[in-house]
Amino acid sequence: MRFDLIVGFVNPSITEKVIKTAKKSGATGDVIIQGKGSGMEPSNFLGLSIQDKTDIILFVVEEHHTSKIIKSVSKECHIEDPGNGILIALNIDKVAGLSNQIEKIRENLKTEQL
Structure with a gap:
């Protein structure tokens, strides 16, 4: 099995829906992971930069699920709307510690059309 890391930088108001x-x-x-960040047009108040709260959500997923997850989250959570966030996917070369999840992943792959 091969895995990807999906990273979402999202507005905390949609974190639960994304998950x-x-x-x-x-x-x-x-x-x-809770964080702070700024978009293309940073907010200022009395000359001080204001950084918005953001949640960083990490998912280690089997590579066949990556596109479906990104498409579903993007559509259902309106990721393209300004201020909602972004999603990226990175290939993982090596992974350890997923033995408990491998069985569930295999079951999902058997029942899904890819």
Whole structure:
């Protein structure tokens, strides 16, 4: 099996919806990291830069689920709307610690049309 890392930088108001949508599409787990960031047009107040809160969501997924997860989350969570966030996918060369999830991933692959 080959795996990808999907990274979402999302508005905290849609974090739970992103996770639920990704899990419906094949993700088996997630990690959420709270952060701060600024978009193309940073906010200023009295000359000070204001950084918006953002959630960084990480999903390690079997590569056959990557496109489906990104498409589903993008559509259901309106990722393309300004301020909602972005999603990226990175290939993983090596992975350890997924033995408990491998069985569920195999079951998902058997029942899904890819």
